[in-house]
Amino acid sequence: MDDADLLLHLGVTAAALDPAPERLRPADAEHRIGLPCAACGLPGYATRIVRLVDGCRWLDTCREHMIASATFQAARRPRGDILTDLREAAAEAGVALTVVIYDEAG
Numbered sequence: 001m002d003d004a005d006l007l008l009h010l011g012v013t014a015a016a017l018d019p020a021p022e023r024l025r026p027a028d029a030e031h032r033i034g035l036p037c038a039a040c041g042l043p044g045y046a047t048r049i050v051r052l053v054d055g056c057r058w059l060d061t062c063r064e065h066m067i068a069s070a071t072f073q074a075a076r077r078p079r080g081d082i083l084t085d086l087r088e089a090a091a092e093a094g095v096a097l098t099v100v101i102y103d104e105a106g
């Protein structure tokens with residue numbers, strides 16, 4: 001999914017977003033919670049980094065626009081690609097991902 005498409009969907013202008021580091025660090029993200037939602041200006045509930053042609057930017061969102069973002073992304077992602085979701089989430093959070101598959105039969 002292209003983050004520029006997400007911004008277009010939310011009606012957000014990339015130039016209005018603060019520059020962000022390449023990788024999300026939890027301490028940085030914590031400081032952004034409560035900042036105005038990029039889409040509507042309500043207090044922020046979540047934040048994430050969007051990767052655009054000219055660099056990374058913070059996308060702070062209220063609860064409604066966080067859900068709208070997740071729904072938009074989920075609708076554009078191929079079905080059954082849970083590992084891709086997990087890899088992206090782990091990379092964004094800056095943590096290692098270990099997948100353990102448990103087989104009840106054996």
Ligand SMILES: [Zn+2]
Pocket residue numbers: 037038039040041042061062063064065
């Ligand atoms: Zn909002």
